[in-house]
Amino acid sequence: xxxxxxxxxxxxxxxxxxxxxxxxxxxxxxxxxxxxxxxxxxxxxxxxxxxxxxxxxxxxxxxxxxxxxxxxxxxxxxxxxxxx
Amino acid sequence: xxxxxxxxxxxxxxxxxxxxxxxxxxxxxxxxxxxxxxxxxxxxxxxxxxxxxxxxxxxxxxxxxxxxxxxxxxxxxxxxxxxxxxxxxxxxxxxxxxxxxxxxxxxxxxxxxxxxxxxxxxxxxxxxxxxxxxxxxxxxxxxxxxxxxxxxxxxxxxxxxxxxxxxxxxxxxxxxxxxxxxxxxxxxxxxxxxxxxxxxxxxxxxxxxxxxxxxxxxxxxxxxxxxxxxxxxxxxxxxxxxxxxxxxxxxxxxxxxxxxxxxxxxxxxxxxx
Numbered sequence: 001x002x003x004x005x006x007x008x009x010x011x012x013x014x015x016x017x018x019x020x021x022x023x024x025x026x027x028x029x030x031x032x033x034x035x036x037x038x039x040x041x042x043x044x045x046x047x048x049x050x051x052x053x054x055x056x057x058x059x060x061x062x063x064x065x066x067x068x069x070x071x072x073x074x075x076x077x078x079x080x081x082x083x084x
Numbered sequence: 085x086x087x088x089x090x091x092x093x094x095x096x097x098x099x100x101x102x103x104x105x106x107x108x109x110x111x112x113x114x115x116x117x118x119x120x121x122x123x124x125x126x127x128x129x130x131x132x133x134x135x136x137x138x139x140x141x142x143x144x145x146x147x148x149x150x151x152x153x154x155x156x157x158x159x160x161x162x163x164x165x166x167x168x169x170x171x172x173x174x175x176x177x178x179x180x181x182x183x184x185x186x187x188x189x190x191x192x193x194x195x196x197x198x199x200x201x202x203x204x205x206x207x208x209x210x211x212x213x214x215x216x217x218x219x220x221x222x223x224x225x226x227x228x229x230x231x232x233x234x235x236x237x238x239x240x241x242x243x244x245x246x247x248x249x250x251x252x253x254x255x256x257x258x259x260x261x262x263x264x265x266x267x268x269x270x271x272x273x274x275x276x277x278x279x280x281x282x283x284x285x286x287x288x289x290x291x292x293x294x295x296x297x298x299x300x301x302x303x304x305x306x307x308x309x310x311x312x313x314x315x316x317x318x319x320x321x322x323x324x325x326x327x328x329x330x331x332x333x334x335x336x337x338x339x340x341x342x343x344x345x346x347x348x349x350x351x352x353x354x355x356x357x
Contacts, residue, residue: 061273
């Protein structure tokens, strides 16, 4: 698997309302359709932005995904995560 | 024939509009005034159309398709995002001139991606709404300057030259302005977010108003990323617009480094001599 699968998840959840709702309703079921590994799935559901960024995910997508899906919409919390 | 009457360079920082109070009142006032000044100078040129060069931010274009450069040749709406006080919906467009630009480019070896209908994001939508009167037709041009693989700096400039030739070969009397949207230094979504680089920004603005495109083109992406952040890759949009007014002289209208808005905000004009 590759960062591209991760980016597709982040993009879909960021910009597509249906995808975002599906992800929030049942993340595991939603993510099962994507070419990502178990480890990547855990990073995404755990909102591990720092590790996703270090794996090459676009920061535009890590930021968008956080703001649309994490729940807090907190920029401060996002920055703590991406810096961790 | 068509003529490019001038080129302008403005930021498209959403925080200016969605978090105005994050910045101090003086900086806020100066940035608002800078936008107003750009709008007034554009209006004084009496343009029929504006070619607005921007960067998609993984909004319109996802991992499934990332054009190196795209032009809207039909209906244009925007911005996609909601900003207080900024209208959304249809924008004035000029499909015939936009199509002419695309087809002129095809003949020269520029294989444009085209959108027959597009709702532009803030990078084009904010300048269009804030800097242009509603009757001015918007011709949106997206460059791969926000998401990798990035359009090369050289190609961005050469594309602007192609656009200029197309405008000049347009048989109708049409006044056009170019708007290069973006920058300057900003680290979007990166751990360094909030950092701005006045030294880098002033260097870019200096080259811009001196018409020294080659100095910008000589930068490597590693240098740009290091000195100005991923957001500074948007200087490609500046280069494209600069190429539409070759040999022009310019002025910096304003420069405001605002960490609270995570961006060094630069405004400039190039006017053909």
